[in-house]
Amino acid sequence: MQTIFTIFLTAILINNVILSKFLGMCPFLGVSRKTSSALGMGFAVTFVIVGASIFTYSLYYLVLVPLHLEYMDLITFILVIASFVQFTEMFIKKFSPALYKSLGIYLPLITTNCAVLYVALDNISSKYDFWQMLASAFGVPLGFTLILYIFSCIRERLDESNVPLPFIGNPIALVCAAIMALAFSGLAGLI
Amino acid sequence: MTYIYAIVFVGILAMFYALGYYLNHKTPLPKECQDLKLECEGCNITSCEVHPVHDIKEEE
Amino acid sequence: MNRMKNFTAGFIRENPVFGLYLGICSTLAISTSLNNALGMGIAVILVLIVSNAVISLMRNIIPDDIRIPVYIVIIAAIVKAIEMLIHAYMPSIYNALGVFIQLIVVNCIILGRAEAFASKNNVFDSMLDGLGMGLGYTFSLVMISVIRQVLGTGIIDLTNPMTDQLIFQLRIIPENYKISMFTTSTGAFLTFALLAAALAAYKNSLEPKTKKKGVK
Numbered sequence: 001m002q003t004i005f006t007i008f009l010t011a012i013l014i015n016n017v018i019l020s021k022f023l024g025m026c027p028f029l030g031v032s033r034k035t036s037s038a039l040g041m042g043f044a045v046t047f048v049i050v051g052a053s054i055f056t057y058s059l060y061y062l063v064l065v066p067l068h069l070e071y072m073d074l075i076t077f078i079l080v081i082a083s084f085v086q087f088t089e090m091f092i093k094k095f096s097p098a099l100y101k102s103l104g105i106y107l108p109l110i111t112t113n114c115a116v117l118y119v120a121l122d123n124i125s126s127k128y129d130f131w132q133m134l135a136s137a138f139g140v141p142l143g144f145t146l147i148l149y150i151f152s153c154i155r156e157r158l159d160e161s162n163v164p165l166p167f168i169g170n171p172i173a174l175v176c177a178a179i180m181a182l183a184f185s186g187l188a189g190l191i
Numbered sequence: 192m193t194y195i196y197a198i199v200f201v202g203i204l205a206m207f208y209a210l211g212y213y214l215n216h217k218t219p220l221p222k223e224c225q226d227l228k229l230e231c232e233g234c235n236i237t238s239c240e241v242h243p244v245h246d247i248k249e250e251e
Numbered sequence: 252m253n254r255m256k257n258f259t260a261g262f263i264r265e266n267p268v269f270g271l272y273l274g275i276c277s278t279l280a281i282s283t284s285l286n287n288a289l290g291m292g293i294a295v296i297l298v299l300i301v302s303n304a305v306i307s308l309m310r311n312i313i314p315d316d317i318r319i320p321v322y323i324v325i326i327a328a329i330v331k332a333i334e335m336l337i338h339a340y341m342p343s344i345y346n347a348l349g350v351f352i353q354l355i356v357v358n359c360i361i362l363g364r365a366e367a368f369a370s371k372n373n374v375f376d377s378m379l380d381g382l383g384m385g386l387g388y389t390f391s392l393v394m395i396s397v398i399r400q401v402l403g404t405g406i407i408d409l410t411n412p413m414t415d416q417l418i419f420q421l422r423i424i425p426e427n428y429k430i431s432m433f434t435t436s437t438g439a440f441l442t443f444a445l446l447a448a449a450l451a452a453y454k455n456s457l458e459p460k461t462k463k464k465g466v467k
């Protein structure tokens with residue numbers, strides 16, 4: 001039985017969604033070139049994962065399980081995530097243009113992000129109750145943002161240094177990710 | 192018999208998504224955000240809505 | 252001849268994993284052993300062929316504005332069906348791949364091919380393209396897995412997923428000399444980076460005349 005704090009800490013540091021589970025890598029190599037865009041992406045991902053987790057979790061246990069439709073979870077989750085992103089973007093456009101400037105443009109990119117669907121599916125398959133689900137839903141995107149921010153700082157320096165010709169661009173970034181994975185795997189003894 | 196529930200349920204969700212998409216499409220961009228560019232060079236995910244490859248199509 | 256060119260594009264020229272960096276999520280997580288790689292590869296090939304065919308059949312009906320969500324829902328239905336088939340007939344692969352079979356839905360390769368190719372060409376060309384890209388993906392996945400498994404555990408083995416029978420098992424590196432870093436995430440990133448750099452170097456060597464900064 002995992003406590004809420006354990007789940008939260010594990011999701012950020014130990015089972016980090018990028019370095020241990022390799023999810024959310026699709027935009028990881030594309031959007032992480034500047035620090036400001038990395039932070040914006042991180043905030044947007046946090047918001048989407050928390051909202052989408054709450055809705056998918058409620059929908060699964062309130063509608064799908066009583067009707068014995070557990071096999072519809074994939075299509076349901078995808079439609080819920082896509083609708084949530086659309087409504088969120090509409091609200092942000094209407095009520096807060098400043099917020100739209102910082103995180104609104106990343107919202108359509110997150111619809112097909114591996115990490116969002118992974119959190120939604122993992123909450124179900126790990127049989128979390130509501131508070132554990134919230135802990136996981138907050139922890140995973142925080143870990144994502146942390147790694148993305150560190151990575152963008154490193155990448156800003158890499159763009160100005162002397163990299164061998166075949167490694168320019170994404171391969172050298174992946175070597176840095178390998179070293180970061182090595183560093184973070186040392187934290188596995190925390191819990 | 193339960194598959195009817197499934198079809199109805201997916202239909203409701205799809206209408207919900209269509210409603211969200213329609214409302215999102217109707218609200219215009221705020222004035223200061225008219226020409227925001229996403230810095231995603233080197234990203235080959237062309238299925239993303241904001242990828243620059245779609246801007247060429249819209250200009251035609 | 253054009254068909255042949257499109258078919259072989261997925262192997263070296265437009266390799267989806269090392270050249271375009273699509274679908275990295277499942278590539279790095281799955282490639283710990285040859286069995287997993289082949290299982291995932293077969294699943295992706297099936298999904299690609301069927302989804303390309305279905306989307307190509309419906310390409311004139313789907314309105315242009317909402318095409319991406321419609322594609323995603325179609326692919327989700329196909330993936331769920333294939334996941335249930337794998338659960339029924341190949342339980343060892345199902346237990347090894349876990350949640351990554353369902354994450355094929357948001358795999359960038361399938362959506363990318365559907366949008367770039369299947370929505371504009373007829374059914375047979377789309378299915379052939381799906382097969383070509385799937386084979387290229389499986390080829391890259393098998394390369395990473397073989398390197399990681401041989402260096403990380405020293406043995407390479409293959410079991411029949413439907414009957415759980417061992418087909419072959421070879422020990423290539425003695426037990427005391429294996430580099431177990433390659434089974435962890437560090438090794439995954441490192442192998443991927445080296446193979447991607449190798450492909451970039453090969454592509455650079457094909458164009459010796461123009462003075463370029465390099466392939467990004």
